[in-house]
Amino acid sequence: MKHFGVIAGAAALVLVGGGALGYAAVAGDEDGGSTPSAESADAGFARDMAVHHQQAVEMSYIVRDRTENEEVRRLAYDIAQTQANQRGMLLGWLDLWELPKVSADPPMTWMGMGGTADAGGDADGALMPGMATDAEMKRLGELNGKQAEIFYLQLMTDHHKGGVHMAQGCLSKCAVGVERRLARTMVEGQQSEIELMAGMLRDRGARAR
Amino acid sequence: MGSAKKSSAARKARIEEMRRAEQARERRARILTIGAAVVVVGALVAGGVFLVRSQKDDSDSASNDKSAGRFVTGKDGVKKWEGTLARNHVTKSVSYPVTPPVGGDHHPVWMNCNGDVYTKEINNTNAVHSLEHGAVWVTYNSEAAEEDVDALAAKVRKTPYTLMSPVDGQKDPIMLSAWGHQRTVKGADDPAVDTFFAQFVQGQQTPEPGAACTGGLAE
Numbered sequence: 426m427k428h429f430g431v432i433a434g435a436a437a438l439v440l441v442g443g444g445a446l447g448y449a450a451v452a453g454d455e456d457g458g459s460t461p462s463a464e465s466a467d468a469g470f471a472r473d474m475a476v477h478h479q480q481a482v483e484m485s486y487i488v489r490d491r492t493e494n495e496e497v498r499r500l501a502y503d504i505a506q507t508q509a510n511q512r513g514m515l516l517g518w519l520d521l522w523e524l525p526k527v528s529a530d531p532p533m534t535w536m537g538m539g540g541t542a543d544a545g546g547d548a549d550g551a552l553m554p555g556m557a558t559d560a561e562m563k564r565l566g567e568l569n570g571k572q573a574e575i576f577y578l579q580l581m582t583d584h585h586k587g588g589v590h591m592a593q594g595c596l597s598k599c600a601v602g603v604e605r606r607l608a609r610t611m612v613e614g615q616q617s618e619i620e621l622m623a624g625m626l627r628d629r630g631a632r633a634r
Numbered sequence: 635m636g637s638a639k640k641s642s643a644a645r646k647a648r649i650e651e652m653r654r655a656e657q658a659r660e661r662r663a664r665i666l667t668i669g670a671a672v673v674v675v676g677a678l679v680a681g682g683v684f685l686v687r688s689q690k691d692d693s694d695s696a697s698n699d700k701s702a703g704r705f706v707t708g709k710d711g712v713k714k715w716e717g718t719l720a721r722n723h724v725t726k727s728v729s730y731p732v733t734p735p736v737g738g739d740h741h742p743v744w745m746n747c748n749g750d751v752y753t754k755e756i757n758n759t760n761a762v763h764s765l766e767h768g769a770v771w772v773t774y775n776s777e778a779a780e781e782d783v784d785a786l787a788a789k790v791r792k793t794p795y796t797l798m799s800p801v802d803g804q805k806d807p808i809m810l811s812a813w814g815h816q817r818t819v820k821g822a823d824d825p826a827v828d829t830f831f832a833q834f835v836q837g838q839q840t841p842e843p844g845a846a847c848t849g850g851l852a853e
Contacts, residue, residue, distance in 0.1 A: 499743060502849045510844025607843060613721070614842050621723055621742070 460522050466598035468524050469535025470608065471515040473553060474591060476532070478508040478515070480556055481584050484577065487566050491573035496625065504581065504618070514607060536594040555587015575631045578622045582633045585615040585622075701731065701738040705816070711826060712833075715814040721766065721841060728759050733803050734773050735762050737813050745797060747771075747847035751787045752799035760851050764797055765813040768840035769847055770831055772798040778807035785822035795835045795847050813839045 461467035485501035485508075492498065519526055531539035532553045550559035557565075557580045565576055588611060595608040626632050703717015719737030728739050740762035745752075747769035761771055772786050786808070790798040801809075806818040810827065812834035819826050836843070 496742070499849065503845060506846035506849070507842060507844045514844065606838065610841060610843055617721055617723075 461524070461601060463524050463528065464530075464535070465600070466535045466595060467601045467604055468519065468522065469528070469533070470591065470595040470599055470604065471519050471524075472526060472528060473532050473535075474588070474595075474611075475512045475515040475519075475526070477553055477556060477584075477588055477591065478512040480562075481505075481508045481581065481588075482512070484557065484562065484565065484580060484584070487562070488573055488577040491566070491568060491577075492570050494570075494574055497574045497577065500618075500621070500625070501577070507614075511607065511611070518601075518604065533591065533594075535598065536591065538594075553587060554590060555584045557584065571629060575626065575629050578626050578629075579631070579634045582619055582622050582626075585619050589615050589619070703731075705732065710829075712815055712817045712830070719814060724759070727757075728762075730758065730762075732816065733805070734758060734771060734801050734809065734811050734816075735765075736811050736816050737765060738762060740766065744845075744847070744850035746850045746852050747797040748794050749791045750797045750847075750852075751790050752797065752853070754799070755801065756799045758801075761797070761799070764847065764850070765811065766841045767845035767847055768795055768836040768843060769812070770796045770835050771811045772796065772808070773801040773804055773811065774798075774808050775800065775802055775804050775806075779821065782808060782822040786827070789822070789827070793831065793835065796831070797847075810834075812837065813841055815839060 482505045485505035489498050489501050489505075516526065528534070533539055538554075548558070550562070551557060561576075561580060565573060565580065568576055592608040592611040592615070596605060596612065599605050599608060623633060700720035700722070701718055703715050703719075705713040706716045707713050715732075715736055720739045721737075722739045723742040724739045725741060728735075730738050735758050739759075741757065741759035742763075743760060744763035744767055745756055745760040747764040747767065765771060772790055774783055774786070787798055790796045808819050808821065810817050810819060810830045812830070815834060817826060817830055819830070
């Protein structure tokens with residue numbers, strides 16, 4: 426009986442080991458094949474960047490209502506479309522992983538930066554680095570023409586800087602291959618848009634804040 | 635009593651028999667699992683070696699001021715740009731190393747690529763921006779058969795994130811391009827068309843995933 430137990434145990438171990446090997450061989454591309462936990466960088470980045478992107482989408486819709494300038498309106502269209510779609514990818518992964526869209530911990534805890542955005546007290550809606558305050562969003566909605574364009578370009582430059590930094594955080598901490606790939610496109614795409622906006626600000630006799 | 639003992643012994647024997655059968659099943663399952671794992675690992679290794687080898691036969695090489703590299707043809711017939719592709723926004727014309735271009739500096743405005751079919755030549759600087767957004771660009775020269783052009787136009791019209799236009803300067807009658815990738819196809823019914831679309835329409839090569847094919851330049 427004891428003998429049987431040992432054999433059965435050993436057989437079970439081999440089966441589990443073999444199964445794990447088979448599973449790793451099938452699923453083990455670049456992401457290791459396991460579902461991230463709610464505390465992981467993968468989940469944290471998906472949660473936080475979805476929120477970060479949402480404000481950029483909103484900001485872009487606002488400026489499109491405040492100016493007729495085609496160049497700025499098109500940049501805003503591009504940013505709104507791109508970031509709304511990327512937001513869908515991030516939220517879709519959380520759905521697939523069956524993880525909550527919110528965390529009780531402060532934003533960016535997964536980067537070791539929890540609580541940095543509201544360190545000075547009331548963040549006024551600026552939940553993460555680079556995000557505009559509610560007052561700034563309100564002001565953007567009240568400016569017109571060139572003043573709205575400049576303020577949008579300044580706000581979006583700050584927003585992108587915060588976004589690039591967070592995406593770099595994912596690149597150094599995330600494990601899921603497809604997520605790392607998206608983060609890399611964010612770093613490169615937003616970095617190049619920061620330069621583009623610097624030129625657009627110069628054309629308007631202004632510069633980043 | 636005696637018969638009870640006998641039946642108990644028989645029961646023990648039967649249980650023992652079932653255990654042996656169970657162990658045999660587990661052994662088979664174990665062998666199958668390990669076998670399958672070995673086959674999968676072997677196939678992955680072989681596939682990797684094949685992929686690496688298929689990248690080695692090179693063809694045209696070129697460079698311009700900011701993008702540098704060369705095309706390497708894979709076993710599947712798709713040329714892949716090995717090197718860098720610049721991504722700055724410029725309003726002047728750009729001299730691209732290959733025709734049609736597969737990347738590099740481009741105009742700030744993308745060409746609409748939401749199944750858009752252009753019958754006149756378009757600026758390649760706008761089209762390159764569409765490739766950056768994940769579009770596949772179908773191009774043809776004057777040697778392409780009219781029925782192929784019509785059939786491909788019909789396919790493009792029903793495929794978001796594709797666009798089509800004539801490019802007189804290209805060397806083959808019908809070519810397909812995505813960011814960093816290009817191939818020639820024999821005609822509209824070449825199965826390589828569907829394969830290329832499946833791989834590259836909003837594919838992994840896309841530098842700006844999620845970016846739009848609408849709201850850009852319409853003509």
